Amino acid sequence: MMKRLSRMPTNFASRLALLCGFGLASLFPLYAQQSTERAIDSAAPNISPDRAVFQTADQIADQTANQTAGQIAYQPADSDVPEAPTPQFSANPQSSSNSVVTATPLTFGERLRIYEHSFVEPEGVIGPALGAAVGQADNTPREWGQGASGYATRLASAYGRSVIARTVALGVATADREDSRFQPSNETGVWRRTKHAVVGTLVSRTPSGGQMPAISRFVGVYSAAFIANAWEPPSQDSSAKAWERGSTALASSIGWHVLEEFWPDIRHALHLRHEQ
Numbered sequence: 001m002m003k004r005l006s007r008m009p010t011n012f013a014s015r016l017a018l019l020c021g022f023g024l025a026s027l028f029p030l031y032a033q034q035s036t037e038r039a040i041d042s043a044a045p046n047i048s049p050d051r052a053v054f055q056t057a058d059q060i061a062d063q064t065a066n067q068t069a070g071q072i073a074y075q076p077a078d079s080d081v082p083e084a085p086t087p088q089f090s091a092n093p094q095s096s097s098n099s100v101v102t103a104t105p106l107t108f109g110e111r112l113r114i115y116e117h118s119f120v121e122p123e124g125v126i127g128p129a130l131g132a133a134v135g136q137a138d139n140t141p142r143e144w145g146q147g148a149s150g151y152a153t154r155l156a157s158a159y160g161r162s163v164i165a166r167t168v169a170l171g172v173a174t175a176d177r178e179d180s181r182f183q184p185s186n187e188t189g190v191w192r193r194t195k196h197a198v199v200g201t202l203v204s205r206t207p208s209g210g211q212m213p214a215i216s217r218f219v220g221v222y223s224a225a226f227i228a229n230a231w232e233p234p235s236q237d238s239s240a241k242a243w244e245r246g247s248t249a250l251a252s253s254i255g256w257h258v259l260e261e262f263w264p265d266i267r268h269a270l271h272l273r274h275e276q
Contacts, residue, residue, distance in 0.1 A: 059069065105207040106179055114181065115170045123256045124166070128158035131252070144235035157231065161224040169220030178204035180214045184261045197257040201250075217253070222246035 106114075118124050132154035139146065173180060185196040203227045204214040225246035229237040 058175075104179065104205075106178070108174060111170060111174055115166060118166055119163075121255050123253070124162060127252060127256070128155060128162050131158040131248075141233045141236045143235060157228065160231075161245070161249070164227055165220040165224035166221075168223045169216040172219050173204075175214060177207050178212055178214070178216055179206075180204040181216050182257045182260065183265075193202035193261050194258060197261040198254055201254045201257050217250070221249040221253075225249065 018122045132151055133143070135144075135154045135158075136146065136151050144150045169180070172178075182197075182200045185193055185200075187196055190259055201217070202214050203211050204216065206212050222243070225242040225244075226239075228245065232241070235241075
C-alpha cells in the first residue's frame with residue numbers, strides 16, 4: 001500500500017508532462033494554418049485594382065458601429081457564441097495586475113451556446129484524445145489492455161468524463177451566475193501571465209464584475225471523476241483514484257490556459273524561425 005502511494009506523485013507528474021507535450025504538438029497544425037492566412041493577407045495588396053473588391057457604404061457603416069477604442073470587434077460569421085470579455089489595461093499604480101475585466105452577465109441561452117461550442121474547441125476535442133493516449137502509454141487501467149480496443153475504451157471513458165464535467169459545470173454556473181470562461185491577458189512578463197492563466201482557471205467572474213472561486217469547474221471535474229467509478233475497472237474505481245482523476249483534469253485545464261496565454265508568443269517565435 002505504501003509503495004503504491006509513493007508512486008502516485010511520480011505517475012501524476014509523468015502524465016501531466018506527457019499531456020502538455022502532446023498539447024504543444026497538436027497545435028502545430030493551427031500554426032501552419034495561421035501562417036498560410038498571414039501569407040494570403042500579405043499578398044492582398046498585390047491584387048490589381050480592377051480585381052479589388054470595394055466595401056459598400058453599408059459595410060463601412062457596420063464596421064464603424066462595431067469600432068471600440070480604435071479597434072474593430074471581430075465576430076465569427078459562422079458562430080454566435082459570445083466571446084469572453086477582453087481584459088483592459090488599468091492605469092492604477094496600486095493594482096497588482098494590469099488587467100481589468102468588465103462585467104458581462106450571461107443569459108441561459110448564451111450559456112447554452114458556450115456549452116455546445118466547448119465540445120468543438122481544442123481542449124474539448126484534443127483533451128480526451130490526449131488523456132486516452134497517456135493512459136495507453138502507461139497501460140492504465142491495465143484491465144483495458146492495449147491495441148485499438150484498449151485505446152477506444154480509454155477514449156470513450158475520457159470523453160464521457162468531459163461531457164459530464166461540462167454538463168455539471170453548466171448547471172452550477174447557471175445557478176450561481178458565474179462566468180468561468182478564460183481570456184488571455186494583456187500583461188507583460190512570464191510570471192504575471194502565468195499567474196493570470198492559473199488564477200483564470202481557479203477563479204470566475206461574477207455578474208457585477210467581481211471574482212469568486214470557480215465552483216462550477218471544481219464541481220464539474222470532481223463530479224465527473226467520481227461518476228466515472230461506475231464504469232472504471234476495479235483497479236481504478238476507488239475514491240482515491242477519483243480524486244486523482246479530478247485533480248488531473250483540473251491541472252490539464254491550467255496547462256491549456258497557460259498554453260493559450262503564451263501561444264501568440266510561441267507562434268510568433270516559430271514564424272520568425274521559419275523565415276530565417
